[in-house]
Amino acid sequence: MIDLADDLTPPDDAILARAAAAGTPLYLYDLRRVTARAARLREAFGGRLGLSFAVKANPNPTLLRAMIGVVDTLDVSSGGELAQAIAAGWDAGRISFTGPAKREAEIRRALAVGLGELVVESLAEARMADAAAAELGLRQAVVARIAPDRVPKGFGDQMAGRPSPFGIDAEMAADTLAQIAALPNLRLAGLHFYSGTQCLRADAVVENWRIFLGLARGLAPLCEGGKLRLILGAGLGIPYHETDAPLDLSAVADAIAPDLDALAAEGRFARPLLELGRYLVGPAGWFLTRVVAVKDSRGQRIGLCDGGMNAHLAASGHFGMVIHRNYRLHLVGGSGEAEPVNLTGPLCTSIDRLAQGAMLPRVEPGALVAIHMSGAYGPTTSPVNFISHPIPREAVVTEAGEVVAADWLPRRPGVE
Ligand SMILES: Cc1ncc(COP(=O)(O)O)c(C=O)c1O
Structure with missing residues (x-):
């Protein structure tokens, strides 16, 4: 019997920290969660509906390949997405x-x-x-x-x-x-x-x-x-x-x-x-960004992160619709009393914000922030070339529970 309640718990902080060791900013997709969400949908509708995944939500090739046995069909919205789906084995x-x-x-x-x-x-x-x-x-x-x-x-x-x-x-x-x-x-x-x-x-x-x-x-x-x-x-x-x-x-x-x-x-x-798209993969993904520096400015604490709007446009609130800030988020390994903090990205624009007044344990340089609900409309919608910061990495948690690199976007030469 499948639990029909939405599972919103993030993976263990140890898994998130292990994934982030490869470098941040990074998206982590839990393939087990995607499979469970698909099963949950089928069960909820008693098998009356098949499932088609809209590739625009997340065209990561490792994810697309994993979906071959999970959904019935794919829907693409360009010749480029079609080529990616075929290359992934569809x-x-x-x-x-x-x-x-x-x-x-x-x-x-x-x-x-x-x-x-x-x-x-x-x-x-x-x-x-x-x-x-x-x-x-x-x-x-x-x-x-x-x-x-x-x-x-x-x-x-x-x-x-x-x-x-x-x-x-x-x-x-x-x-x-x-x-x-x-x-x-x-x-x-x-x-x-x-x-x-x-x-x-x-x-x-x-x-x-x-x-x-x-x-x-x-x-x-x-x-x-x-x-x-x-x-x-x-x-x-x-x-x-x-x-x-x-x-x-x-x-x-x-x-x-x-x-x-x-x-x-x-x-x-x-x-x-x-x-x-988003219902299947959104809650199965987390965006990990590291705090590079902290500034106390005019009564507010600001954590400056290595990936912001450039790597996760939707979480910055600029992907339109009703999806504003702050996404659900937490401080990986964080403990202690929560206090308000603003999280910004590395871009030279005041619209590069990931969170305003988020209640988190004290944020220090080197801290790792996990933004939830990030498995859909992540790298694919983000202006990754603006100011030539590192391209976000991608990784998956496999069905066996291992964290495996799943980079898709080509890395920028000479930028780590
Ligand atoms: C035609 C079509 N199908 C599917 C989707 C996926 O939507 P969602 O990710 O909200 O499920 C979209 C999103 O805009 C769409 O335009």
Whole structure:
């Protein structure tokens, strides 16, 4: 029986310290935690949903390889991510390709390597794919991304329900899908929905899925094939801040189970796929940064760290949406009375802050800080080239509990 409560405890400080000995700043991903989170999701939904990992959340090759047996499919959002997934050992047939502004060359390449499904976001893109498929002499499976006309309150980022570059507006979907279905070199094999992210409210997640299911039922007759593909963007949020209550996954699952059962009974769709990134990997990663110097300035204590916004943009609060500072964090090996401290990074800008007024045991030079919830949107979103500081290292905790280097981004020559 899997524990359905969110596991937010960090690994032992000894493991964090061992990982940091290789050099900081460093991201540590616990592969056991990722596997457990995937199992927990499957169990919560009673096997009614498959899992698709959105590579944009964390394209680390070691992590992607480890996910081959953990999730059913991958979703990539560029030709670059597709190449990384294939290099990590993924079969292109188990990959979907979502994303706005896909270029003709990357569509052609994706089709040529045997992509599972192209998620078309517009009629123009479908026409481009049709031409590429004709050139290659194949009939490509495509899934149409639909942008619903509303997104319930509670999502950190809304990608539909207003003018949006993502997907086909629901109001035009019937007409547009009919035109896509008529393209001779494409097979409209299903539907894709992704309209909001970082939601901690069970009722909002459920309401959003009901919007998706309603649209899916209405549009299914325009698709072709026995069992259609249905990709449900999850938007499941994670508790970045101490004040966030974790999403009640059981409440989501209990409420949506009858809807999923009803859909399954209609027999039109194959088992839907839950497409998600941060929920799977975010709480399985920690960012480790070392305090280089300490300054007492005008009544506030400041710990100046070797990696800040340059290495972890999201934790600095500049990745947009509602994910502000301070992330959950702790002082590795720290003990004693907590006092307020600000944590800044190495950049020459006052926006390079990781924490303001964090309550930690006294921070001294050499101290190691662990920022939690860092397994998603870490190195991949960060401006690592700004001021040419060291590129963040990456490491994993393996299923056997060992810490193994998993660097991905090339190191900067001559910089340790
Ligand atoms: C199409 C699509 N799928 C999946 C994701 C992953 O979102 P999350 O990491 O919040 O699960 C995103 C995020 O923006 C997305 O745009």
